[in-house]
Amino acid sequence: GAVVSQHPSWVICKSGTSVKIECRSLDFQATTMFWYRQFPKQSLMLMATSNEGSKATYEQGVEKDKFLINHASLTLSTLTVTSAHPEDSSFYICSAPTGLAEGTQYFGPGTRLTVL
Amino acid sequence: AQKITQTQPGMFVQEKEAVTLDCTYDTSDQSYGLFWYKQPSSGEMIFLIYQGSYDEQNATEGRYSLNFQKARKSANLVISASQLGDSAMYFCAMREGPDTGGFKTIFGAGTRLFVKA
Numbered sequence: 718g719a720v721v722s723q724h725p726s727w728v729i730c731k732s733g734t735s736v737k738i739e740c741r742s743l744d745f746q747a748t749t750m751f752w753y754r755q756f757p758k759q760s761l762m763l764m765a766t767s768n769e770g771s772k773a774t775y776e777q778g779v780e781k782d783k784f785l786i787n788h789a790s791l792t793l794s795t796l797t798v799t800s801a802h803p804e805d806s807s808f809y810i811c812s813a814p815t816g817l818a819e820g821t822q823y824f825g826p827g828t829r830l831t832v833l
Numbered sequence: 834a835q836k837i838t839q840t841q842p843g844m845f846v847q848e849k850e851a852v853t854l855d856c857t858y859d860t861s862d863q864s865y866g867l868f869w870y871k872q873p874s875s876g877e878m879i880f881l882i883y884q885g886s887y888d889e890q891n892a893t894e895g896r897y898s899l900n901f902q903k904a905r906k907s908a909n910l911v912i913s914a915s916q917l918g919d920s921a922m923y924f925c926a927m928r929e930g931p932d933t934g935g936f937k938t939i940f941g942a943g944t945r946l947f948v949k950a
Contacts, residue, residue, distance in 0.1 A: 751937060760924060761878075761940045808876060812938075821868065822938060824878035 720745065721813050723825035730801055731833055738796045738828045740767075740811030746791035747813035751822065752784075755808040767794040767811075801832040836860075837927050837941035845947045846915045853900070854910040854944045856925030862886075866928040867908040868938065869899065873921040881923075884908060912946075920948045 724739045740750055748769045753761040765786050766774040773786035785797040798805055808829050812822035836859040846852035858867065865886045871879040884892045884899045892899040900909040912919055925941040 753940075760942045763937055763939060766937055810876075810878065812878075821880050821883060822878075824870075827876045829876075 721811065721823045721825040723809075723811055723828050725828060726826060727829040727831075729831045729833065732802050733800055735797055735799045736801055736830060738798070738809055738811075738830075740794045740796070740813075740825050742792045742813045742823070745813075745816070747794075748791060749814060750788065750794040751812045752786065752794075752796050753810045753812070755810060755827075757808075761810060764796075769794075798830065801830070803832045806830055806832045837925055837939060839925055839941035839944050841944045842942070843945045843947065845949060846912075847949050848917060849914055851911060851913045852915055852946065854912070854923050854925075854946065856908045856910065856941060858906050858908060858925070858927050860906075860927065860929065862929050867899070867901070868926040868928070869897070869908075869910045870924045870926060870940075871919075871921045872924060872943075878924075882910065915948045917948050917950060920946055922946075 720743050722741045722743060728736055730736050750767040752764045754764050755761045763776050764779045764784060767786045767788040769788045769791055775781045783799055785799060788794040808827050810827045811825045815821045815823055838857045841855055867884045869881040871881055882892050882894045882897045882899050884901045891901050896913045898911045900911055922943045922945050924943045926938050928938045929936050
């Protein structure tokens with residue numbers, strides 16, 4: 718079964734509104750989680766590393782004030798897209814390290830955001 | 834800076850034949866990990882195979898094998914006996930740093946594989 722869940726699986730919102738996406742690790746703790754964005758027919762682009770109990774680390778070019786990340790507990794990280802615009806429409810995927818030596822990730826099922 | 838290159842945007846293969854998906858990488862780290870993930874149309878990311886930078890033998894997982902050529906910085910995925918269900922997007926990825934969970938993973942552009950009946 719799934720070990721990382723995301724909610725919602727899809728969301729449609731109006732331009733200018735904020736959208737929160739949750740990423741939960743199921744039956745394991747994740748001090749670190751990763752947020753990716755994937756545009757249609759493109760690769761996964763790492764947006765930020767979410768760290769439990771501290772500030773997220775954002776990749777170059779990602780606006781931290783627009784994409785707010787909160788890692789409030791060892792099983793939950795949230796990504797809030799503030800004042801969403803149509804260009805923010807994308808597939809957002811979170812992941813958490815499995816804890817195995819090779820550093821593989823458990824990926825969430827993704828959240829499809831459409832901003833009208 | 835790290836970089837993953839997948840030069841084949843799309844590949845066709847006949848069912849039951851083998852196919853090789855290319856991946857080259859660039860890193861200055863001595864310790865790193867290489868992965869292949871499959872992404873079907875549903876969007877989920879499915880882990881296929883892993884190769885550590887210090888592993889001397891090529892990784893194999895069932896019908897998947899990774900042709901690791903460290904000097905050439907390539908990590909090609911070989912799928913043997915292709916099945917219709919193998920049709921999907923395939924991503925090569927690299928984890929920087931040693932084998933700990935906190936290091937980020939970056940992805941190549943992907944190769945879409947089409948398996949023909």
